Amino acid sequence: MWEGPIDQVGKCKNVSFIPTVDLLLKIYLSNMNLNMIESNVHINKLARFIIVGFLLINAACKESNKSPEESKSSSVIIDNLAISRIDSTLKSFVDSGKIAGVSALIYEKDKEVYFNAFGYADREAKKPMARNTIVQIYSMTKPITGTALMTLYEDGAFDLDDPVSKYAPEFANMKVYEGEDASGNPVLTDPKRPMTIRDLTRHTAGFGRNADIPGLGLLIKEADALNRNNTLVEMAQKMGETPLYFHPGEQWEYGPCVDVQAFMVERISGQPYGEYVRENVLDPLGMKETRYYVPEYDRGRFSAMYLQNDDGVLNQLPDEEAKSDYFNHWPLTRGGSGLTSTLDNYMRFARMMVHEGTLDSVTILKPETVKLMSTNHLADSIEKRSFLPSKGQVGFGIDFAVRLRPPVSREENNGVVGEFFWDGAASTLFWIDPVNELTAVLFVQLFPYDQIGLHKSFRDAVYGPFRADQH
Numbered sequence: 001m002w003e004g005p006i007d008q009v010g011k012c013k014n015v016s017f018i019p020t021v022d023l024l025l026k027i028y029l030s031n032m033n034l035n036m037i038e039s040n041v042h043i044n045k046l047a048r049f050i051i052v053g054f055l056l057i058n059a060a061c062k063e064s065n066k067s068p069e070e071s072k073s074s075s076v077i078i079d080n081l082a083i084s085r086i087d088s089t090l091k092s093f094v095d096s097g098k099i100a101g102v103s104a105l106i107y108e109k110d111k112e113v114y115f116n117a118f119g120y121a122d123r124e125a126k127k128p129m130a131r132n133t134i135v136q137i138y139s140m141t142k143p144i145t146g147t148a149l150m151t152l153y154e155d156g157a158f159d160l161d162d163p164v165s166k167y168a169p170e171f172a173n174m175k176v177y178e179g180e181d182a183s184g185n186p187v188l189t190d191p192k193r194p195m196t197i198r199d200l201t202r203h204t205a206g207f208g209r210n211a212d213i214p215g216l217g218l219l220i221k222e223a224d225a226l227n228r229n230n231t232l233v234e235m236a237q238k239m240g241e242t243p244l245y246f247h248p249g250e251q252w253e254y255g256p257c258v259d260v261q262a263f264m265v266e267r268i269s270g271q272p273y274g275e276y277v278r279e280n281v282l283d284p285l286g287m288k289e290t291r292y293y294v295p296e297y298d299r300g301r302f303s304a305m306y307l308q309n310d311d312g313v314l315n316q317l318p319d320e321e322a323k324s325d326y327f328n329h330w331p332l333t334r335g336g337s338g339l340t341s342t343l344d345n346y347m348r349f350a351r352m353m354v355h356e357g358t359l360d361s362v363t364i365l366k367p368e369t370v371k372l373m374s375t376n377h378l379a380d381s382i383e384k385r386s387f388l389p390s391k392g393q394v395g396f397g398i399d400f401a402v403r404l405r406p407p408v409s410r411e412e413n414n415g416v417v418g419e420f421f422w423d424g425a426a427s428t429l430f431w432i433d434p435v436n437e438l439t440a441v442l443f444v445q446l447f448p449y450d451q452i453g454l455h456k457s458f459r460d461a462v463y464g465p466f467r468a469d470q471h
Contacts, residue, residue: 090116136322137426250384401421
């Protein structure tokens, strides 16, 4: 009669307590006067005892049979131990002289669970890194541009697989660079298929970006499409006349795709891109301090920029070199770079994403659109992926890297499957972890891009050190 609880063993992964329940039942029996079993009092007690045992087993089985994602979503990531780890990690980078200053902000389950800042926004002027410090976010501009583009997608203004040339004849006669002939002239061929808007959103359009690409690099340099004195239309015209580096869809190559997205927003909406992104993304989210231009009255909060030389020495770059893009209203409003922001401003964007497109009753995107953006769009057949594999076990969605698998070693960046994220050239970072409803923003101003392991160390501090048995 006591085999009922034991029968659950085959269905329950966590069975360590089941023999204990069984043992308690046997102890109960052994200490009972068997003649008393027939009394209603003892029968009722025994029945209650059995029922409690079954309920305990059932509850434990339900909990233990949850997937890792489900189990983790109910746990807390940022506890006191994590806070201590993060503080210690960030402070150590400042104390070692690897960075001048750093700040971080984390929300979990819609609550602020971490903020701190260490070091200086301007080390030479002894100006502390603060919560309202303004920084250059570089490529963390890209997901904002992608969001602006996808608001038009939701309106039915285009399909992702539409050719770019359907809306922009500037790209109607693209050629692909195949090398040079004996006389040093470029050898060009027609693309195997048209460049699509989807290609723009996942960096498979074919654009080259490096001036050191043999032969093609010189053509890219001469076109100078991203010169800040160009308008977006002039940029598109120059890009359309420059050969592609590869056939659309055949490889992943980071480059000016998101700048072309900004142009497409402008072309399809009929509104200047800067105005469109302000009216449809930034202002509705209350991101008043996420800007292309930093006015005079706010420049006291604008962080200095630092360059680490080959000897590891940190040098401040002159403001006229590091900040000139933000002190004038230039004709080019780039989609791939160019915004400045504060921790709290950018966190509003991240929180909107973790809430599937809505924040504080303001809806920017539909949940299904956020899901589309945070889903991998790179087929396995796209094998050439530039530096993307250095980000970990990731694919790429619409302007976000998307984590597909957990790290396989302690050397890889830590993170959770389903996370989507990106970073900036001055070593800034953010990510969105839907499983744990966690968003993190890390601000620093350091060139070249994170050669010191800051991102990995920050991730390890948030999630804890890598453990093979957890992956």
